[in-house]
Amino acid sequence: MKKVTIYTNGESLFTLENYDKTAGVCHVNGITKHSEEDQIVVRAMHEKGQLHYVFGIGDRKEIANEKLRRNKKYGNFEVC
Secondary structure (H helix, E strand, O other), X not given: OOEEEEEEOXXXXXXXXXXXXXXXXXXXXXXXXXXXXXXXXXXXXXXXXXXXXXXXXXXXXXXXXXXXXXXXXXXXXXXX
16 A cells, blocks of 8 residues: 655644645754654544645645644645
């Protein structure tokens, strides 16, 4: 089964859909790899509100130290 990388900014757990597994990490902005989970586990976490899907490319300082909320934009990033 496909593995999905989960990141954290210290406030929220999220995926970076437009980034590669290691490219999403940005220590300067406090975004680190939290874990890798199976797709089915990720879907369950998203359904429960524990995880957010983040789409977009840009300076990840827009989502650093933010408690992410669904259906909101942070700069070039959209949270679903």
